[in-house]
Amino acid sequence: MDQKAIRKKLLEELENLAGRSDRIEAHWRDEAPPADWSELAIHQENDEVIESLDERTQEQMVSIRQALRRMDAEEWDTCSDCGEEIQAARLEALPTTTLCVRCAEVRETLNKS
Ligand SMILES: [Zn+2]
Structure with missing residues (x-):
């Protein structure tokens, strides 16, 4: 696969992530408070799951944007x-x-120690 094909894949991935991010945002915006206490516990658990999904989505978007910038700067494979x-x-x-x-292996070793 050449860089152009990978770039296309990254752009598609970015679009998917942006869509997911929009849905998460809509969830936060439109969410009605739960009616009773038993519902509240489930509700909070869900929020935690969505929050971590949100974090992961943002992180992935940042790293894809960084990769695209590195491609533009012709630093992608450096x-x-x-x-x-x-x-x-x-x-x-x-x-x-x-x-x-x-270098990835070196970092991993450093992180472990
Ligand atoms: Zn290196």
């Missing part, structure tokens, strides 16, 4: 840590990554 080229197979599997496989 590792942001060491400046080496990121492997094509890695970019195909993880188009929003900013690190080559070596």
